[in-house]
Amino acid sequence: MRPYLFVIIILSNLRLVGQDLAASKQYFLQPFLLNPAIAGTTGGSELLLGHQQQWTGMQDAPSTQTLSYQTRIGNIGAGGCLVDDKNGFTQHYLAQAIFAYHINFTNKDLENVLSLGFAATLADNSVDETQFLQRKIDPAITGTRTDIYYPDFNFGTFYIDNSFTCGLSFKQLLSQKVGGVTEPPRPTYLFAQAGYNFQIDKEINILPSLVYTSGENWLRQLDINCKFFFLSIDNIRYWTGISYHLDLSNTMNNKLDILAATGLAWSHFILAYSYETLANGLVTSNSGSHQIVFGLNFGLNKRKKCPAYE
Numbered sequence: 285m286r287p288y289l290f291v292i293i294i295l296s297n298l299r300l301v302g303q304d305l306a307a308s309k310q311y312f313l314q315p316f317l318l319n320p321a322i323a324g325t326t327g328g329s330e331l332l333l334g335h336q337q338q339w340t341g342m343q344d345a346p347s348t349q350t351l352s353y354q355t356r357i358g359n360i361g362a363g364g365c366l367v368d369d370k371n372g373f374t375q376h377y378l379a380q381a382i383f384a385y386h387i388n389f390t391n392k393d394l395e396n397v398l399s400l401g402f403a404a405t406l407a408d409n410s411v412d413e414t415q416f417l418q419r420k421i422d423p424a425i426t427g428t429r430t431d432i433y434y435p436d437f438n439f440g441t442f443y444i445d446n447s448f449t450c451g452l453s454f455k456q457l458l459s460q461k462v463g464g465v466t467e468p469p470r471p472t473y474l475f476a477q478a479g480y481n482f483q484i485d486k487e488i489n490i491l492p493s494l495v496y497t498s499g500e501n502w503l504r505q506l507d508i509n510c511k512f513f514f515l516s517i518d519n520i521r522y523w524t525g526i527s528y529h530l531d532l533s534n535t536m537n538n539k540l541d542i543l544a545a546t547g548l549a550w551s552h553f554i555l556a557y558s559y560e561t562l563a564n565g566l567v568t569s570n571s572g573s574h575q576i577v578f579g580l581n582f583g584l585n586k587r588k589k590c591p592a593y594e
């Protein structure tokens with residue numbers, strides 16, 4: 285078997301089990317992508333454009349583009365998300381419409397709130413085999429581009445109690461097979477999150493948090509996160525943070541998996557960047573993963589912001 289074919293097969297198999305995690309795993313810069321119940325808690329209307337490039341330096345390495353929007357009208361949070369996730373000869377498109385309802389237990393905004401969120405998804409899995417036919421690798425390869433469309437649903441809950449937040453979300457609730465026997469069933473993923481915002485003074489906040497991910501039998505991961513927020517004299521909000529990903533499925537052979545990030549919010553503008561380094565047995569030569577997010581936030585001063593954001 286030629287080396288390039290082996291790499292393609294490995295990348296494709298990884299994608300089959302992780303394609304719908306691509307956007308959710310970007311929650312460190314975009315919390316809204318992790319749980320639909322968070323919609324409408326940013327303190328204003330938020331538009332974010334994100335790009336993630338994994339395994340920089342490797343040909344046809346995975347890349348993910350996201351465009352998300354969320355807003356709030358009364359107790360209703362609404363939004364949407366578009367995802368383009370490319371990995372070698374496979375590509376995954378996803379469009380989501382998101383709705384959240386916020387139940388306030390006090391008269392103060394986002395002080396003691398339970399949110400229920402729902403996301404309706406239309407996805408397209410695409411495999412481009414046009415370059416395979418010339419190699420005559422396998423008679424089963426059609427040499428065409430194949431698209432498989434299917435609907436799906438996500439559900440989440442999110443609770444805010446002053447500086448404390450916690451949530452639970454389920455992704456890919458319709459975990460049926462798609463595309464016949466050639467495609468494995470898509471698993472349902474669970475995300476559990478909790479965090480606390482420590483206000484040191486008027487200019488400094490520290491936000492530690494945990495995110496637990498569970499999917500198939502092999503997937504159990506705990507993310508240990510911490511963000512530091514600083515307010516400058518120019519009224520610019522800076523932050524920096526770090527996240528360590530702990531594989532609970534294989535604690536005897538955990539590899540280094542750390543994400544470092546920084547960002548700022550000034551007036552209506554949002555800018556953030558993260559770098560993740562991953563050392564495992566498959567990827568032996570790369571420059572890590574890079575993600576950048578640019579966004580706009582409108583009406584920020586009209587509402588209180590969820591403590592999970594700062």
